[in-house]
Structures are given as structure tokens and as C-alpha cells.
Amino acid sequence: MSKSLLQQLREMTVVVADTGDIEAIEKAKPQDATTNPSLITTAAQMPQYQSIVDGVLLDAHKQLGDSATDKDVANLAFKHLAIEFGKKILAVIPGRVSTEVDARLSYDTEGTIKMAHDIIGLYEGAGISRKRILIKIASTWEGIRAAEQLEKEGIHCNLTLLFGLHQAIACAEAGVTLISPFVGRILDWYKKDTGKDYKGADDPGVQSVTKIYNYFKKFGYKTVVMGASFRNTGEITELAGCDLLTISPQLLGELDSTQGDLPRKLDPEKAKSLEIEKLTIDKATFDKMHEADRMAHDKLKEGIEGFSKALESLEQLLAKRLAELESRESKLVSAD
Template identity: 40%
Template sequence: MAAPLKQLEATGTVVIADTADFGDIARFQPSEGTTNPTLLFLAAQLSSYSALVDKAIIYARSLPATASTEDRLSAAVDALAVQFGTQIYQLTGRVSTEVDVSLSFDTPGTVAAALRILELYAAEGVARDRVRIKISATWEGIEAARILQRDHGVSCLVTVVFGLAQAVAAAEAGADAIAPYVGRIADWGKLNGSAEEDLGIKTVSRIQNHLRKYGFRTQVMAASFRNVQQVRQLAGVDLLTAAPAILEAVERETKPITAILTADLAKAASDSELPPLTFNGNEAAFRWAFNSDACAVEKSADAMRRFYADTVKLKQLLATKL
């Protein structure tokens, strides 16, 4: 019998290691890797990655003399993300890198930041088509993804997704992928009356089935797993990114892992099971649908605050070297 992770991949799920540790990435041999402010902050504190930090500082110092300290720190963060991302790319063949979360409500700013990140990757020899740009699932972020995909041919991963409205809007915008946070949705559910069922599984299953039923090409990258059972219940999701501890736990499983989510089951679902939902660029309709979902509102804001806090800590760490 195939190893558990191979069984998971056999369901059609592409497995991604949610880590910036090169050793873990090499061990699990995922087909894609990712960075975010939290992973970068943790990794940047390790002496084994000091050379990458030094390169980011050198880049920040090379900016024109008119550049402010804040501009240099922001540039250092982007450069560090690309330094890590380049190493991840060499191990996996594809990498996703996050735009500064403070730009989540700034469409032009997000587009400009994404293009700068791609220029940094190009300087490292990483082709544009091997990079995904991660953008928060705000209305402004989704519009930035639309512009990047349509006008610049940039692959976008819309992240911080906690509800169907965000997923549908991102899919309508043509985003290549979205990342709903299974574990964080489940956590919210436990605190708000969903103790009998895993709200994360329910929500992400609904998102995946909805996009498949209505013919969207956008892939679902399930993220933020708390346990192996969540992985099992989402077997068949397009993409799955999990921390090394979760992937190790999957590898210890003795019961077969079989597909739960399939395109055939999604397409066979009735309209009453998966009602149609469209926005067609209507911002007001999106905002109403989004704000009608308490979990999406609360957890999206919480996730962006957390990423921003880690970005600030990362800048403080880099400032000591700059």
C-alpha cells in the first residue's frame, strides 16, 4: 500500500509544506512552497539563515539616499521574502510570496508591490510563471488580483479566506488559487456554537464544491490545519498546505486515505445544496454578503492583524541590522 501522503496525492490533492525551513521542504518534497510574515520572522531569527538576511539588508542599503528608513525596511522585508522564496523555488519548482498585509485595502499599492516582488525574483533568476503572489481577500485585494492576472499575467493566490463570498469574488476575478483557513474557521466555530461539527471542514468543502459545480478554474488551497482528521475530510481538495507536524502525523496514519471531495460529486449537487452566488464586480453586493458572515468578518480581520504584527516584528529585527 502506498504511503499516506502518496494516498492523499492520489485523491488529486497537491500537497504543500507550510514552512520556510529548507530541511522540512526537502524532506516532504512538495510541488510548491510558500512564505508569509510569520514564517519569515521565525526563520530570520535562526543563525542558519543569516546569509539570506544579510543579502536582504544589502539590498535595502542599496536604495537611493532619498529613501526613508521605513522604505528601506519594507524593501528589506520584500527582499528577504524573495531570498527565502528563491531557495524554496529551487527545492519545489514553485513558490508563493505575500504582499505586505498593510496594503490589503490599497489596490494600486498591492499591484505595485506585487510587481516589485516579481522584479526581485527575476533578478534571482526565478521566472514570473513560477511565482504566485499572495493577496488578502478584501475587496481591494481581490481587485488587485484581477488586475495582476488580467493585465500582467501574474498568478495570484488570494489568501485570508474565511467564507464563500470571498471565494466566489476571487474566482470571478480570475485568481489562480484561494487559501481558506480550515483550522481557524474550526476554532471560531467551536467558540460560537458549532461544537458538534467542524465548521472548517464544512466551509472549505462548500467552497471547493461550489467552485467545481459552477465551473470556476480557481483552485482551492486549504490551509491552517489543526489535525489529521481535517486532512482526511478534505482529501480531494485541489491543494493542501500544512505544517510539517501535520504532514508527519499524516505519514503515521495506518488507515487508507480516500477521496472525499470530487468534481463528480460537486457537479451532481443540487442548486438547493449549493445555491448560485454571483457578484459580477458589484462591490456593494460583495460587502453585504461578506459582512453577513460573522466568521469571515472576525477571522479575516484577526488574520490580517496577526500577519501585520509579525511584519512589524520582522522589521524591528531587520532594523537592528540596517
């Protein structure tokens, strides 16, 4: 019996689930899992996870006391919610989970380091080793500097919202564990900018990840590449052989139900023989390349704003849920 595309992909690439839905992760059986504010917000609204949300809210309320406002409680709760989902996810996967720092700290090196310490502290307080956690940080210059410091402390980082080669090289030179170049969002930008559609190896998102992968393997960087944000299975099959790929449950299902031959597209040995110019990225070069790359400039800004908005939506959702819990509790007290 022939193997599915997913079975073949697993033989050359570490498959990661891109979701906050624990049931979907159990079904997909990935090595690792990634979450982000949008995914956690979606999962928090699913009925099957309401008990997790309520538990986090009640703990935050207890921690802050009765004098705290619903907004204060919601703000504390959202920080703990991603960790609660992370803990549940780690119970069903053998590998690591990525948990994201507040996107509103993307240009704040010290703030990012502090929140990363808080996240690791909460996991370690629950008996989970930092080896199983990747701290997700936006690939701004300030975020990369925070990751460089955290890596020196044995805290592993996943640099996200990565769209340009300058971001990737800066991450590798900082000794970051893993980067997540966003394939689908790059495709979105080019389709909108040019009015053209792209398929297979012509997809600019696929080309970007291929270029980054070959650069890292050519020059022997330890930083690994995890393609992310896919729009279709064609993008995934074009990146077969990439170190890791983080894939939504829907696309994992499509790959699992599709038969056919899956050739390896990215190969570390082939990359070593390529003619590639070595670059050094200091802040001035980073800023210059970032300004020159309209796509990377636009998508990084848009991504940070989008994740920040998702966090604000989550805080509002939590404040509303807390008010409902308090109303229910007060009715129970009155009934007694």
C-alpha cells in the same frame, strides 16, 4: 506494504508545504510551498538562515547609502527577504512558491498592484519565471480587484485570508488562479463562539472548504481551491481530493507516519450533480454577505492585523540585526 496517509493523499491532491523553513521543505518534498509574514519572521530568526538575512540587509544598506536610517534599510530589506526565501525554496521544489504582498496594503488596490509588480520584477531579475510565483493577497474586495488586474497581466495570484463563500465566489469571478480558505482559523472561531469542539466532517472549517470546492466544480470555475491553516490531520483527511492542501511540516510528518485507508472525500464529478444555487457577487452583495457572516468578518480583520503585526516585528528584528552588523563592522575598522 500499505501506503501512508500522505502517500495516498498525494495521489489525489497536490501537497504544498506551509513553511519558510527550507530544510523542512527539502525533507517534505512538496510540489509547491507557501509562506506568509509570520512564517518568514520565524525562519529569519533561525541560526541556519542568518546568512540570508545578513545578505539582504547589507544589500539594502548598499542600495540606500550611508545616509539612510536603520529603519529605512530594514523596511527595504523586509520586502526583499521574502523573495530571497522564495528563491531558495524554488531551488528545492518543482512547482511554485507563494509570496505575500504587504498586509498593510489589503484595502489598497493600486498599492497591492504596485507591490506585486515589484515582487515579480525581483524574481524575474533573478531569472525566475512569473509562472513559478503566486502573489498572495488578502481576500478583501480591494485585494480581489487587484488580483483581477494582475491575472490579466499573466501574474498569478493566491487569495489568502479567505473565510466565506462570498469571498470565494468573488475570487472565481475575477479569474484568480488559486484561493486559500483557512480551515483551522474557522474552527478556532466556532470553538470560541460556541464552546463546543468539532471533529471530522462536523468541523466548520472542513464544511466551508467542501462547500466552496463543490460550488467551483459545479459551475466550472478554473480557480483552484487550496485548503490551508490546519489544526489536526483529521481536517486534512476530510478534505482528501481537494485541488491542493498546504500543510505544516509537523502535520506532514504525522500523515507520513500514519498507515490506514484514505477515502476520497471531495470529487469534481460528484460536485457537478449537486443542487447548488448560483450567486453573482457585486460589491454591494459582497459587503452585505461579509457583514452578515460574523466569522468571516472577524477572522479577515484579525488575519490582516496579525500579518501586519508580524511585518512590524520583522522590520524591528531586521533593524536590530543591522545595528549589530554595523557595530561589528565598526569594531573591525577600529581594530585595523
